[in-house]
Amino acid sequence: MRAMAAQGSPGGRRRRPALVAIDGAGDASAREVTGPATADDREPDGTDAAGAEAGAAAGTVDAERLSDVDEWGRSQHMRDLLAVLYEPIYERWLRVEWEGFEKLPRTGGALLVANHAGAIPLDAPSIMHGIERDLGRPVYGLGDEMFKRIPLVNVGWSRLGGVQAHPDNAYRLLREQGHLVVVFPEGARGPGKHWSERYKLRRFGRGGFVQIAMRAGVPIIPLAVIGSEETMPIVAKLPTLARLLGLPYVPITANMLLGPVAALVPFPAKMRIRVLDPIHLDVPPDQPRYSRSKIMDTSEAIRNAIQEELYDMLRRRRSVIFG
């Protein structure tokens, strides 16, 4: 056990692979290095169920999981189920088209930053579905803590890859596990804006997403999405009701005017997602703090880049429905 301590410390905390729930009993024997130390350790708990675990006495006792829910609450099984349901919407209804898809990395962490729009913003599921289907990599979506508060919503949201937008969560996902993470820095201000303000980007938070990418040492990949604004345009808002319910906005959408069933059906606007060039931030990772001005400048530059790209895509768009 002492030998372990000696060899464990220089390896550092960061190098260790992520703590995944499954801790294969197979490699357990390999990790158990010192024989006598284990016997020594077993001494204190002589009364325990050592007999019951005789087979795994040398290693870690694990159990076969009944679900595939990972530490973030995501379940591949649930994602696959949603993929079946969402595929027709993605392919037939919104007819999502990507430009520059090849700029998305096949390995390693990257922070995807996109604009966010529509009363029920379909840009998020489309981005996640498209990448998971065509790149075969999981995508985690950072979201407001609001999702974690609402019953039922919080379960569905996290099973489908939603993660609370906490800097520690983002760091672990990006730096330690090398996942793709998508974030919408406009937050609820993007989907909650009036129809008359469509495609005008809101403030990009306080630049937290830039700081996250700097700390994690991963590139930022901006995405510009058109079409989701028109799937569910907001024609009016009910701020008093929103306050009462504790929601960021309660919209009256154009879809609602067509009847109760149509209210939940998005308009079939053609969705285009353009991948911009990855931005590599030339700062060392793992710093406790980064220059505020640099964060804000980068954040503003990314916002402007997405805004310019949106205008360019809208200039080329001949029809909302046919693209």
Next chain:
Amino acid sequence: MGKRVLVTGLGSFWGGRLAQAIEKRPDVDVVVGLDTREPTVELERTEYVRTDESYSLLSRIVRATQVDTIVHAFLVVDSTQMTGRQMHEVNVIGTMNLFAAASQPESKVRNVVVKSSTLVYGSHHADPVWFTESSRRSALPRHVVERTLMEVEGYVRDYAADNPHVSVSLLRFSNVLGEEIDTPITRLLRRPFVPCIFGYDPRLQFVHETDVVRAMLFVLEHDLDGTFNVAGDGLLPWSEVIALCGKRPWPLPPVGRGLAGAVLGRLGVDLPPELIDLLTYGRGVDNRKLKAEGFEYRYTSAGAVRMFAESARLRSTVGDEPRYRYERDVENFFRHSPAVVRD
């Protein structure tokens, strides 16, 4: 010269288990155990001293026994056992007296291990998935047990700062499962229908009871300094924990869940408010700091749940094992009578 160890909370589950393990070590000369209650496990050579609940006797004992190691295992983390006022008395005032005794000028104390709980992180919707030892709570503590534990940790930090020659380690344990331990969670999981909050499926982390004892012995042996989370690898959804135990969920309304908990408490189903928070938002703690020191967990979270489920099945078939009862005269006979042959 061997170690002289003082174990507080000898009558508690952990105190008894730790004393059993410590007295087996050849490098330990003396083990003294303090508690208000009699020990519930059989002990070879540990000396039991009865105290009042705030441990006012401590400074005399520390002086008289010249202990060099204190294992502080009496902190109450199960709020169903006593009222808030009692908990304050035991946790906060007891710890205060302990550290007052340990910081006397003639004190020989060089090593202190404190058993705390991950309850100090709370459970809130704004929490990160994994808390590290340096993470701060997302919200102010709302429950008495959390408040008392945070005050206790304040005393521990003060003592460590004032006594740099003493290695002070503070262990924060996540929810413990095992064959013998009795906590609000194990009581829930022994029922045929296990309460959960409708519309929430939080991810929880568990540590097996033997890993708790092993972790405390590990930090004692290695003189570790600082705060460490102790919890098995991996997080499990509460629904999966219930299924692994072969039980059925019993959903409580998400609105007014505190009230539902209070009503259930009246009916004999203990659901303290901090547990309701946990069953709503869950909690995960990063256990890599202790691992980096060389500690190896014997059980993952899922493994701990499996072991618990197996033992619960056995227990439901053959019933409880007879418990040890402390008899002062018998213990004194074995320890001190000239008739007993010792080597």
